[in-house]
Amino acid sequence: MFADILRGLLAPAPKRLPDPDAQLALAALLVRVAKSDGLYAAEEVERIDKILMARHALSPFEAVALRARAEAFEAEAPDTVRFTRALKEAVPFEDRIAVIEALWAVALADGSRDAEEDQMLRLLANLLGVTDMESSLARRRVERQ
DSSP states (O other): OHHHHHHHHTSSSOOOOOHHHHHHHHHHHHHHHHHTTSOOOHHHHHHHHHHHHHHHTOOHHHHHHHHHHHHHHHHHSOOHHHHHHHHHHHSOHHHHHHHHHHHHHHHTTTSOOOHHHHHHHHHHHHHTTOOHHHHHHHHHHHHHO
């Protein structure tokens, strides 16, 4: 299953992902951000689950199951640059802004802004075609919540 999604993402001209695959790929990116500072904190796991429930109208059980699949998928996914560039091609721009907000929510879930997470978010925003200003505005929206 993961191999099929990765092949679709890494195709020369990736098509828009079907909803279940897009949910998994985006959940894997949330996991990757949570792990970027070397600590996969309980607060980050909880935030990922809440984001998945809200974005996809999932029950808590379904969100936990999706996150568990995303953790396995993230471990198999290629380097962040290739993975994220592929997502850029497969996800519409307006959804990418919402993804950046979700990524900031995960990065800030443990109450601190780590240099590794900041660096990861700058890279991801760029690779997703989101400007630094748009990312900064997304971060501020998340901080106000």
